[in-house]
Amino acid sequence: MSAFETLEYDVLVIGAGGAGLRAAIEASATGVKVGLICKSLLGKAHTVMAEGGVAAALANVDDRDSWKVHFADTMRGGQYVNNWRMAELHAKEAPDRVRELEAWGAVFDRTADGRILQRNFGGHRYPRLAHVGDRTGLELIRTLQDYGVHRGIDVHMEFTIVSLLVSDGRAAGVVGYERERGRFKVFAAGAVVLATGGAGRAYKITSNSWEGTGDGHALAYQAGAELMDMEFIQFHPTGMIWPPSVQGILVTEGVRGEGGVLLNKEGRRFMFDDIPDAYKNQTATDEEEGWRYTQGDKSAKRPPELLTRDHVARCIMREVKAGRGSPHGGVFLDIAWITKKLSNAEAHIKRKLPSMYHQFKELGDIDITKEPMEVGPTTHYIMGGVRVDSDTQMSSIPGLFAAGECAAGINGANRLGGNSLSDLLVFGKRAGEHAAAFAKTNARAGVDEAQATRAMDESLTPFEHGQRGGENPFTIQAALQEMMQSHVGIVRTESEMQHALVELAALRARAADAAVIGHREYNNGWHTAIDLRNLLTVSEAITRSALERKESRGGHFRDDYPDKAAEYGTFNIVTRRKADGSMEVVRVPLPPMPAELKQIIEEQKA
Numbered sequence: 001m002s003a004f005e006t007l008e009y010d011v012l013v014i015g016a017g018g019a020g021l022r023a024a025i026e027a028s029a030t031g032v033k034v035g036l037i038c039k040s041l042l043g044k045a046h047t048v049m050a051e052g053g054v055a056a057a058l059a060n061v062d063d064r065d066s067w068k069v070h071f072a073d074t075m076r077g078g079q080y081v082n083n084w085r086m087a088e089l090h091a092k093e094a095p096d097r098v099r100e101l102e103a104w105g106a107v108f109d110r111t112a113d114g115r116i117l118q119r120n121f122g123g124h125r126y127p128r129l130a131h132v133g134d135r136t137g138l139e140l141i142r143t144l145q146d147y148g149v150h151r152g153i154d155v156h157m158e159f160t161i162v163s164l165l166v167s168d169g170r171a172a173g174v175v176g177y178e179r180e181r182g183r184f185k186v187f188a189a190g191a192v193v194l195a196t197g198g199a200g201r202a203y204k205i206t207s208n209s210w211e212g213t214g215d216g217h218a219l220a221y222q223a224g225a226e227l228m229d230m231e232f233i234q235f236h237p238t239g240m241i242w243p244p245s246v247q248g249i250l251v252t253e254g255v256r257g258e259g260g261v262l263l264n265k266e267g268r269r270f271m272f273d274d275i276p277d278a279y280k281n282q283t284a285t286d287e288e289e290g291w292r293y294t295q296g297d298k299s300a301k302r303p304p305e306l307l308t309r310d311h312v313a314r315c316i317m318r319e320v321k322a323g324r325g326s327p328h329g330g331v332f333l334d335i336a337w338i339t340k341k342l343s344n345a346e347a348h349i350k351r352k353l354p355s356m357y358h359q360f361k362e363l364g365d366i367d368i369t370k371e372p373m374e375v376g377p378t379t380h381y382i383m384g385g386v387r388v389d390s391d392t393q394m395s396s397i398p399g400l401f402a403a404g405e406c407a408a409g410i411n412g413a414n415r416l417g418g419n420s421l422s423d424l425l426v427f428g429k430r431a432g433e434h435a436a437a438f439a440k441t442n443a444r445a446g447v448d449e450a451q452a453t454r455a456m457d458e459s460l461t462p463f464e465h466g467q468r469g470g471e472n473p474f475t476i477q478a479a480l481q482e483m484m485q486s487h488v489g490i491v492r493t494e495s496e497m498q499h500a501l502v503e504l505a506a507l508r509a510r511a512a513d514a515a516v517i518g519h520r521e522y523n524n525g526w527h528t529a530i531d532l533r534n535l536l537t538v539s540e541a542i543t544r545s546a547l548e549r550k551e552s553r554g555g556h557f558r559d560d561y562p563d564k565a566a567e568y569g570t571f572n573i574v575t576r577r578k579a580d581g582s583m584e585v586v587r588v589p590l591p592p593m594p595a596e597l598k599q600i601i602e603e604q605k606a
């Protein structure tokens with residue numbers, strides 16, 4: 001008899017954010033037995049924090065929109081290293097996924113004639129983000145959760161997976177522990193879907209919740225799957241920067257979509273100073289035109305504040321570096337100015353941006369209807385993740401699938417705002433469907449008990465170190481975040497990143513000696529020691545990939561190679577584990593794009 005409890009499922013989904021819930025719903029709809037595991041309480045996944053909306057070419061507000069425009073916008077935003085097939089599927093299927101959500105009870109803001117309202121967002125040519133105020137993620141999770149719990153999905157909350165089990169080269173299950181009691185369990189499964197979200201916690205300043213420690217990325221990598229595009233980190237241009245206790249918390253792009261403007265300390269709209277060539281013919285020529293665009297004037301072009309996030313973040317950094325920043329090292333974001341334009345501006349701001357109003361009032365004592373906010377870049381999203389098949393979401397390990405932020409491909413070098421929530425729905429559904437099909441058609445790979453026991457033993461070593469006084473995992477985690485922020489952050493150079501690799505090796509040695517005291521029940525130090533292993537793996541993949549990409553593209557900016565190089569637009573960078581345990585970096589050519597999709601891109605450049 002084994003020393004641990006083993007539960008069995010056909011499909012096991014790790015993560016209960018938008019991607020995980022949608023995958024679990026789809027898998028259970030096929031009649032298979034589905035388990036859903038999450039680190040936090042059900043309903044509390046990071047997706048609840050999504051504010052601005054879900055991108056889908058419903059064309060409710062502007063009938064010129066279509067899947068083709070959405071596809072072209074996504075490819076241009078990703079600077080053409082996206083997986084074109086994923087971008088195509090996403091653009092085509094997102095409208096149906098949003099309508100389905102509506103049919104399942106999701107509440108949306110409405111147009112005057114009762115259709116789902118859509119708002120402007122950076123890099124989207126037309127108003128495309130279906131939303132409910134600035135709480136769209138909460139509504140998405142609430143709807144999926146309500147719908148999902150009635151389908152007979154077994155949910156295991158406050159449960160952390162520490163290892164993926166692989167037998168005969170196939171996904172066989174997972175090992176994890178109850179965060180509350182510290183007890184281990186093994187899950188045997190016919191197919192496993194990773195939907196563990198992002199890795200923003202590798203950085204000091206981030207908008208990500210505590211869960212964003214790159215677990216799925218690291219679990220997949222350690223099991224032998226490939227990671228792709230890890231150099232592409234999105235630094236969102238507008239995070240709170242003051243007071244220090246709230247640094248990094250997101251200020252939604254919706255503020256700019258509603259007419260908010262970025263100003264330097266001289267009160268100048270600096271975004272007009274630098275408009276990339278690829279966007280010149282779609283950007284307003286003056287402030288008045290930009291305002292008209294935000295108010296739905298179809299003849300107007302978008303203001304430069306709504307250029308892609310990578311570009312806006314770099315413009316902000318430039319102002320700060322040139323000494324034209326705000327008192328606390330950012331710039332000003334002003335929505336209060338619209339009182340000059342709208343008679344009901346105060347009520348309008350509170351209605352369209354209720355969370356932002358409360359966030360600044362409660363955390364910063366700022367009334368955004370009357371005064372500007374201070375904002376600066378914050379680590380927000382990882383475009384890189386598990387390399388998956390575009391149609392099925394299966395990784396290079398048969399039976400292991402990935403969807404949502406922990407998977408790579410759809411976003412290329414930079415994600416457009418709103419494209420994540422739609423990604424979760426489109427590819428969550430696909431992952432669930434294909435995982436169920438895999439589980440039905442393949443005999444289950446048996447769980448290797450020795451592998452499971454090893455994973456448990458390794459997880460418990462911090463307690464052994466605690467007996468003799470090793471290092472506090474919180475201290476190591478803080479050192480890692482500080483190091484990644486300064487050496488592999490928004491502006492990168494060869495020498496700093498080489499130094500980062502040296503530091504990472506030292507941090508890994510310290511992490512191997514991380515020590516915790518006390519017992520296993522709700523032991524935060526222990527949770528952090530386990531997160532740390534994942535953060536280190538992800539940080540190394542980011543750094544090695546960023547060193548390999550000797551150019552600047554999207555979220556990856558190198559001071560020593562500030563321009564885009566055509567050669568680097570022909571491949572993705574993939575990291576994988578070699579037999580000796582070291583990390584290998586390889587270039588994988590982009591698959592050729594069909595002529596009809598190329599034509600769509602060309603047509604949309606006009």
Ligand SMILES: Cc1cc2nc3c(=O)[nH]c(=O)nc-3n(C[C@H](O)[C@H](O)[C@H](O)COP(=O)(O)OP(=O)(O)OC[C@H]3O[C@@H](n4cnc5c(N)ncnc54)[C@H](O)[C@@H]3O)c2cc1C
Nearest residue numbers: 015016017019039047051052053161197404405418420421
């Ligand atoms: C403040 C903010 C606002 C945003 N606004 C928008 C927006 O308006 N529109 C948009 O498109 N995108 C937005 N994004 C991005 C978007 O919210 C995320 O990319 C998306 O929600 C990720 O969803 P996911 O399902 O992949 O993962 P998550 O929602 O992050 O869920 C991950 C799940 O995995 C679980 N998990 C992780 N590790 C483990 C483990 N080891 N064991 C067990 N469970 C584990 C977690 O507990 C959680 O349940 C925003 C992001 C932030 C930070």
